[in-house]
Amino acid sequence: MSFLRRLLGREAESEVTETVVPTEEAVDTVPTLVVGRATHIGQVRKRNEDTYFTLEATLSRNGETFPFGLFLVADGMGGHKGGELASSLTSRVMAEAVLREFYLPWLTSDTDNAMPQRPINEVVLEAANEANLAVHRSAPPEAGTTLTCALIQGTNAYIAHVGDSRAYLIRRGRLEQITQDHSLLARLIELGQISPEEATSHPQRNVLYKAIGQGSTLDVDFYLKSLPANSYLLLCSDGLWGFVPEDRISAIVHDAPTPQIACQQLVREANARGGEDNITVILVHIKG
Numbered sequence: 001m002s003f004l005r006r007l008l009g010r011e012a013e014s015e016v017t018e019t020v021v022p023t024e025e026a027v028d029t030v031p032t033l034v035v036g037r038a039t040h041i042g043q044v045r046k047r048n049e050d051t052y053f054t055l056e057a058t059l060s061r062n063g064e065t066f067p068f069g070l071f072l073v074a075d076g077m078g079g080h081k082g083g084e085l086a087s088s089l090t091s092r093v094m095a096e097a098v099l100r101e102f103y104l105p106w107l108t109s110d111t112d113n114a115m116p117q118r119p120i121n122e123v124v125l126e127a128a129n130e131a132n133l134a135v136h137r138s139a140p141p142e143a144g145t146t147l148t149c150a151l152i153q154g155t156n157a158y159i160a161h162v163g164d165s166r167a168y169l170i171r172r173g174r175l176e177q178i179t180q181d182h183s184l185l186a187r188l189i190e191l192g193q194i195s196p197e198e199a200t201s202h203p204q205r206n207v208l209y210k211a212i213g214q215g216s217t218l219d220v221d222f223y224l225k226s227l228p229a230n231s232y233l234l235l236c237s238d239g240l241w242g243f244v245p246e247d248r249i250s251a252i253v254h255d256a257p258t259p260q261i262a263c264q265q266l267v268r269e270a271n272a273r274g275g276e277d278n279i280t281v282i283l284v285h286i287k288g
Helices: 002-009 082-108 120-138 184-190 246-255 259-272
Strands: 032-040 050-061 064-077 147-153 156-162 166-171 174-177 221-226 232-236 279-287
Touching: 032 050, 032 064, 032 259, 050 082, 050 279, 064 082, 064 232, 064 279, 082 120, 082 147, 120 147, 120 156, 120 221, 147 166, 147 232, 147 279, 156 166, 166 221, 166 246, 174 246, 232 246, 246 259, 259 279
Parallel strands: none
Antiparallel strands: 032 279, 050 064, 064 147, 147 156, 156 221, 166 174, 166 232, 232 279
8 A cells, every 4th residue: 555655645747657467378369558648838828737647557357367547637727726736636536546446456355256346437436526525625716627537447448527628539540539528618519509610719718617626516427438459548638639630639649650659749739739728648559
């Protein structure tokens, strides 16, 4: 447990990687997660209020070996240090709860049969609500944050989502948005009152109707997404998708030799297009 305390006591932007190597016979058949990550303050903001967390591993139990990953992006809001506090606290509380309830039982149970089994969707949603309550109690009233968190087990992604950070699936050069924005503009587009083109210059494009920390209770969106072999899961703040067109995002991911290089190129692209917001991106390649 001392490792967990040291891990979560650091800034959530720290890169964390732990791997339990599978047996030699399974190396060629078990999917692996190859991860890139990057964050940047952008060209306009005075501080970076985005936070990210990544952890990837390979777990083995009862003769079954599979990749595990926990990835999240939180985009703080509220001015001064409120947004930075909200996103950092959300990342630490969310990660600690998921690791405590799902990951650590795999590492600490004495026997295979003694390992507790909790539904993953229950673990992820409870963790998001725990983070919401922590921010509501500890951050200034005006502070809040988005949250897009993906727990990967095998070839499935279990995603908790609040706000307008996004999760995408990229496969064969095509980009599919998984999450739904909790923004005023997304609702207006859904109702047909404005077009997506009009939304890009709308004065209220950053207004959210749902965010972490804005109340003691919260309805968190949940998605279960299958991740085909050699596809990509992309998590990002609106500093990326709000400035870089989706076709350009998919092209960069497709052409980059590694997920890390893709993330760096995506950040450069967002900055080249104005960099008006903090930019954070996590790219997970499901390598089959």
